[in-house]
Amino acid sequence: MPSDATSSGKKDDGSSWEHPLEELRAQQRLIRSPNLKDPGYIRQKANNKLWVRERIAALLDPDSFVEVGSITGKPRLNEKGELESFLPANSVTGWGRIRNRKVFITADDFSVRGGHADGGIGMKAPYGETLAMRARVPLIRLLDGSSGGGSVALYLTLGATYIPHLAGLGRSMDALAVVPLVSALLGPVVGLAAAKTAIGHFSVMVKGLSQLFAAGPPVVKQATFEDLTKEALGGWEIHATNGTVDNVATSELDAFKQIAAFLSYLPSSIFELPPATVSPDPTTRREEELIRIIPRRRARSYDIRKLVKLIVDVDGNPYDPSSSFFEIGETWGRPMVTGFARLGGLPVGVITSDCKVNGGAIDALGSQKTTKFLTLCNHFGLPILNLVDQPGFAIGSLAERMATIRHGASAMAAFYHSTSPIYTVIIRRAFGVAGGAFADPNDGAGTRVAWPSGDWGSLPLEGGIEAAYKRQLDAKESPEEREKFMNELLAKFEDVRSPLKTAHKFGVEEIIDPRDTRPLACEWASHAYQHILPQLSASRQAAHGPDVRPSVGRGYKL
Template sequence: MAPYSSSGVKKLKNEDDGASWKYSISKLREVQSIIRTPNPNDPGYARQKANGKLWVRERLDALLDTGSWVEIGSIAGKPVEDEKTGEIKEFIPGNILIGWGRLKGKKVFVTADDFSVRGGHADGGIYGKVPHGETQAWKAGVPLIRLLDGSSGGGSVATYLKLGATYIPALAGLAQSMEALAKIPIASALLGPVVGLAAAKAVTSHFSVMVKDLSQLFAAGPPVVKQATFEDLSKEALGGWEIHARNGTVDNVCNSELEAFQQIRDFLSFLPPNIYNVPPVESSNDPQNRREEELIAIIPRRRARMYDIRKLIRLIVDVSSDPTSSAHSTGSTFFEIGETWGRSIVTGFARLSGRPVGVLSSDCAVGGGAIDALASQKTARFVNLCDLFKWVRCELLCMYSTDYKTKSIPLLNLVDQPGFAIGSAAEKSATIRFGASAMSALYSARVPVFTVILRRAFGVAGGAFGFPDDNYNNRVAWPSGDWGSLPLEGGIEAAYKRKLDQTPTPAARDQMIKDYLAQFEEVRSPMRTAYQFGVEEIIDPRDTRPLACDWIVHAYEQLVPLLVARKTASVGFTPTYKL
């Protein structure tokens, strides 16, 4: 049977009265009714349900506000009519749905693959619907949500016979995707095998989430891989969540489709609808002057000991008042992005006094917090995301001068950075090259930044994270601060290598190191740095939230709307987002 059949669909009255358009409307409604009524006997639909997956229209109902879906191209597809009566017997629709919807009352645009129709390959107007949809989203200035399942319009060799020729791949909608990427938030949910063009769309998003044991991602599927490389792999072994959630191809993972939809809602709740608007401010009952006693002892006195950075973050940011939020179970507004990859760096969004803020920090429990190649990529990606929602080009004042208005997501920068990862594995993975991309993002970003040096700031990486070079940035340190060109323990080994090598016994060598450490212990106090104004202020950790809240209120009221004069020789300057 066809994917959609007229059998079982209630016939609408369609006699032509010769005076109005009621007959035409009744035919339209009949076609829409056929398309929107699933055929349980269709193999594609049955496979979708057997695999524990929602049907595409069930997904839209679960994602969007009730009754808010307004479809575009609702009857695009291939009708099969009865030769005698002219009635539609069956219908092969376009295997992607596009249209408008709302999340918590705010308008969004959605493109949703229907894997039950030929696995999402290019059929039924998909080449027109996809670019039209993505263009509509950025021109309307609303977030774009992609529900990916299949190839999202990618090709199939079966099409060659249908066309009678091969073709140069047109990549439906990808050019429009690149345009949208620099103007509106884009979030993608991977809800099945995501292959080829759909895989490219997944990674050209500002946020992506895949479902454990339900979704996979690959440039080409197992049959093509087997032919090309002789690897006989399952979908999960080739591109399951354990691969892509750890290599940074996708940002987050979850346990169900409904959880993926909630993560998308949470992600978009922190962002403006486009680069021309400020981030959304919500009311908060969490007092700005809340002082958490736990913060005074959360950093261990012994420098080698670990602590829970996520707990520290939750103690500073707003308490969650939204019971539907993914982070609500933690009692916090902190929504982490990329927890499973680049794990020595922690990134995410939260709220301070109801205002969205990006959170950037290190996790000392992973490699001591040293930043490696993946963590560098993660840092650059997140800082660039916060920096994206920044530029609005105003009226051109003259040929070489343009005014810009900053509408950015401020950054709470919590620093405990021992430096770049070292050793042979770090060198083989080109840590310093990827580290340069992180430094470039930090130094070129023009978002307001509030930096708190929690503990370490060593070497090049420590300097980049701990010394943001911009007039709109504020910096304080905790009394646990510890910084320098090198950590003392390793630095002493390097600085006094000759003397250490001349000691007669290993015990004597160890004693000499201890003696040097004792000499340096007093000068490493952050108080000494503050005496010379090498750090602007050392604060009581319990004052961090009040100070951060005061900063972000000022940032949203004064810095975010600030007109910044910028000179450029390029009249048509257009900022771009770097993946």
């Protein structure tokens, strides 16, 4: 662009700042308009992916994006000194709103050098994470590429190699313990971006579109001689089942809906209370179906997700209008079910077991899922609705090889050390150490009730009889005599297993009508928000003061 004229052709008379402003606008227009002939943009569209700015527009409220670093990059001038093109940095950052709530976003532009480090500019993305932390607003990452990760091509540009460093991950870990941090995986997510995915509170990947790995197929082939596609190496069927990623989406827009839903339950920072809403669902609603949802025959299964939805608000969420329940981690740690919901418009965490998966027995991945979810709720001050049907730890050789007890102990510790209020409802089984951890998570200090379907003890009755009377049972001369003796023992024990007998000895505080569960839980949640959570928030404010320092973030357990 000529030094004495604006892009409109008007000369700069030196009397105002209009000329440099026009230079700024011209560069912004180039950056914000897709170059339809650019190979990177063409590749993005050929892979059925949204362009980075299309993603931001789809995620945020209309016209709410305010960019930070809008002309970060490299302008290219022609022979006359006129602006010809602009190579932007491969990270777009800025403020925006989701459902009128302020957030900060960092988004990878895969069309610029596939997201590699030599397409980035300094510490732009980490700077944005620091801004989000200090402003106390949720941080959203749209990951597509290596997000500033390494590329050997950079060695030639620098003229030397370099000792690898955290490349801003320290800022991520600082932000992690102050504000909600969520990631959407929208393409191949490699190296640094893969680590960013794990350093967060919620992540979602898109089926058939996104993959995650520490190193891509070419590097893997060189190192391990495995010749794998991106999907085989790190597709959703791998990482959404091992717990690296929380949820799976069917499209980019579906991923954005899940992010909006997740954030709707959380405060903007640890220094605030979770956001309450006005729910049209009466807190006094008694659900008739709850009286029969647990089968009288103990070996039969039931639909735990249906049970949850009968208790929580039905006023809807941004992802599922039919219920306030938003499940987190459905595809991994499947014996356990975790998610957010509302009771009388108040956000709560929900944790329970799925008796259709391994009988509901908690395994190693289920334990990790439990620990992660409890840590999340505790960190952001969400009360926990704990619906217990826990037959115990998974057993057998596979369970032992997976270190189930070690991971289970971490889940027990997460329960015990939780400062969030916990409302425990024993809906069916509570057996063994695992059953005790769920049925009495605060070692006698929590609020607990049970349904008349409750069934508990150190061991399930059938298996316990086999262990306690093994010698007598094995001494029987025929299978028929053994079965007859077993049935006689079961009949003797059947009377004492009634939960009413436990209540007689105050072994359980109260047995309730299942239809009263919602009114009682709503009353508990209301009390927690009025009298308990404000004190916890005040103590955090007192501990950290008015300014958020990076040191606040240290110590959060992933």
